[in-house]
Amino acid sequence: MLKADLHIHTTSSDGLLSPEEVVTWAAYKKLRAIGITDHDTVKGIQPAIDVSTKHNIEIVPGIELSTEYKDEEIHILGYYIDYNRDWLHNKLNEIYEARFGRAVKMIDKLNDMGFKITLEQVKNIAESGTIGRPHIARAMQELGYIDNLKEAFKLYIGKGCPAYVERYRMSSREAVEIIKQLGGVPVLAHPGLINNKIIIKEILDMGIEGIEVYHSKHDDETVRASYKLAAERKLLITGGSDCHGIFVNNEPILGNIWVDYKNVKLLKEKAENTRKLITI
Secondary structure, X not given: OOEEEEEEOOOOOOOOOOHHHHHHHHHHOOOOEEEEOOEOOOOOHHHHHHHHHHHOOEEEEEEEEEEEXXXXXXXXXEEOOOOOOHHHHHHHHXXXXXXXXXXXXXXXXXXXXXXXXXXXXXXXXXXXXXXXXXXHHHHHHHOOOOOOHHHHHHHHHOOOOOOOOOOOOEEHHHHHHHHHHOOOEEEEOOHHHOOOOHHHHHHHOOOOOEEEEEEOOOOHHHHHHHHHHHHHHOOEEEEEOOEXXXXXXXXXXXXXXXXXXXXXXXXXXXXXXXXXHHHO
């Protein structure tokens, strides 16, 4: 069976592996296809495509948009998007600037609390990626203020914590519309991580065309419930490790959660049909 991991992050957002390293590991894990789905950026897609041929890995161009619906954070995956559109880059630059401003405010709050963290240090950790809370957490760990990243979120930079700052989020409906305008397929990411289960069906009603059934944090019950929703609503099924490059037993979790490659073909077919409708 040919395998595909459709949920992977690179150093272009908050991952620890470069796009090139992701492709190399995908080959090592004997995957046929991978989805590059960085948070609110498409910068990792082309570098992955550039090295994919020699590894015989198919790259599914994607994105994971951070949205909000009824005071809950909802992530919407977009697959086979036209990632070279100028208006998309402008929109993502707006999000980047908002995230950068948020990071500055959070670092200022931590400094007021006595933590000697600099913006320059956090930027170096993020490299070319979009600065996010994981980068701030890693800076705290490097300086010995915390033992692990979870501690940073639990005590300092998680929602409701002293150094937390709210961030800009687009609406879930806007994210779905953007993905469709790009000729892509909007998919609800990891429904098992949504606290208010009642709103899941409301989000699906916004034009979602797929659901992430398989995820590294989904238990068997969640998989069954998600699969049932997919069957009831005739949604495409996706899945992936949501790999951010953290190593377990000397390997990243990339490829540990996967779907049959036939699901990639169905995604691609859906995107092609969408693009035909756009051009009519």
